[in-house]
Amino acid sequence: GAVVSQHPSRVICKSGTSVKIECRSLDFQATTMFWYRQFPKQSLMLMATSNEGSKATYEQGVEKDKFLINHASLTLSTLTVTSAHPEDSSFYICSASVGSLGYTFGSGTRLTVV
Amino acid sequence: DAKTTQPPSMDCAEGRAANLPCNHSTISGNEYVYWYRQIHSQGPQYIIHGLKNNETNEMASLIITEDRKSSTLILPHATLRDTAVYYCIAEGGGKLIFGQGTELSVKP
Secondary structure, eight states: OOOEEEEOSEEEEOTTOOEEEEEEESSSOOSEEEEEEEOTTSOOEEEEEEETTSOOEEOTTOOTTTEEEEEEETTEEEEEEOSOOGGGOEEEEEEEEOGGGOEEEOOOEEEEEO | OOOOBOOSEEEEETTSOEEEEEEOTTOOTTOEEEEEEEOTTSOOEEEEEESSSOEEOSSOEEEEOTTSSEEEEEETTOOGGGOEEEEEEEEOSSSOOOOOOEEEEEEO
16 A cells, blocks of 8 residues: 555656646655755755645755645645756655655656756 | 664575675664665665564564674575675664665675
8 A cells, every 4th residue: 555656757858848747645645745856966955845735845956846746635736947958857755745655756856957 | 763774785696595784873763774786777675674673574684783783684594596786774863865885796
């Protein structure tokens, strides 16, 4: 149980376009979800925390206008990278809180901006 | 969340126990110790977590010292598929902040 499905797994987009990444909780209701990014050979960096029905809370240094997060339902959170540039190329991972069971993670999205 | 310190890398022979240490000397009383692992280009996988008692599940055992300033994750019989980066996280603020982790290499 407590599975999070993340799509797409890989995406290539042109510089200046926007990309949307979806994160769905399949068998539970995710009140709180998280978005991370990970550069090669580095650890995961928390970008933001989203709570269903309210605005996301962004970590220091993360541009909220560039990384739009929507958590409109208890099973879906989306991350939109707006006006993507090559430096936004990274591995993006979503996560959801599952109470006493801890946190479960999606399989990640490899974004390449060309 | 308290900072955790882990060795950057460790080797383990296949079939032997892998003991991964973690220091969290500034952990507060309500912070849990979580362990996750990440295999290349995948999302982190939950292993185990605990507050102050030792814990065991089908994947691993977690030994937390009595003063809670350090812990050890034990993989009892490491296999090649256990090669991954292992993260120890002290969680108390409702979110996971990842450190650099330990890169465990299980060798034949």
